[in-house]
Amino acid sequence: MDEENSCHSRPAKAIPAVRVRRARASDLPALAALYDQLHLKNYMSFRVAPSRMRAAFERIARSRNHHLLVAQVDGQVAGTLHLIVVPHLGHGLKPMAVVENVVVAAERRSMGIGEAMIEGPRFALDRTPLPATTRGPRIGEHTAEVLANVLGLSEAEIAGLGAAGILV
Numbered sequence: 001m002d003e004e005n006s007c008h009s010r011p012a013k014a015i016p017a018v019r020v021r022r023a024r025a026s027d028l029p030a031l032a033a034l035y036d037q038l039h040l041k042n043y044m045s046f047r048v049a050p051s052r053m054r055a056a057f058e059r060i061a062r063s064r065n066h067h068l069l070v071a072q073v074d075g076q077v078a079g080t081l082h083l084i085v086v087p088h089l090g091h092g093l094k095p096m097a098v099v100e101n102v103v104v105a106a107e108r109r110s111m112g113i114g115e116a117m118i119e120g121p122r123f124a125l126d127r128t129p130l131p132a133t134t135r136g137p138r139i140g141e142h143t144a145e146v147l148a149n150v151l152g153l154s155e156a157e158i159a160g161l162g163a164a165g166i167l168v
Contacts, residue, residue, distance in 0.1 A: 016073045016108075018116040023061075023068040023080065028053055030077035031070070034103040069116045071104070079104040079113045094151050143167050 025029065032053060039046055046055075060066045065086060071079035081102040088096040104113045119139065147153040147161070161167050 006138055011143075012075075016111055016113070018078070018113050019072040020069055020117055021072065023070045025054060025057060025061075027070055027077055029058060031057075031068075031080055034077070034080050034105060035101070037103055039100065046130050069117060073113065073115050075109075077105075078108040086137060092153075093150055094153075107154070142165065 015098070028050065032047075032050070036047070057068070060068050060082075061154060067083040067085070069081050069083060070077045084098045084100065085095050086098070088094060088151045090096075095146075099118065102114055102117065104111075104117075144158050147158050148155070153161075158167075
């Protein structure tokens with residue numbers, strides 16, 4: 001049986017063009033719908049009134065350390081994540097980041113959208129706008145560039161991380 005007719009083969013899903021950007025207040029209804037998918041059985045106990053969600057969103061949007069991102073596909077919000085950048089005492093006092101609440105709409109899963117949200121944006125750790133991207137680099141593709149340009153590491157420091165097996 002050839003692969004095309006195999007009962008185990010599935011047609012590959014088309015990878016959509018994904019645009020990752022900062023969330024806006026106008027995205028809140030779509031974000032609420034995505035968050036409903038986090039706790040399918042008991043989310044109603046987590047849901048908050050739209051006015052409370054908007055107030056929380058405004059606090060997050062004003063914070064220098066929080067980046068609430070959305071992935072758009074065909075002009076619609078298809079995913080979200082919350083990036084939190086915090087000061088860190090290790091690694092030469094360089095900041096660290098935590099990614100939380102990664103959600104991709106159920107009908108858009110396994111299409112590379114989550115990967116685009118995590119890998120795609122070139123985060124500046126200041127309040128500059130994020131550039132729109134269609135697909136991010138592969139893991140490790142631009143590690144040295146990011147370590148040098150964003151985090152300020154020298155070539156010797158980057159080489160030392162590589163020699164220690166820390167870099168991909």
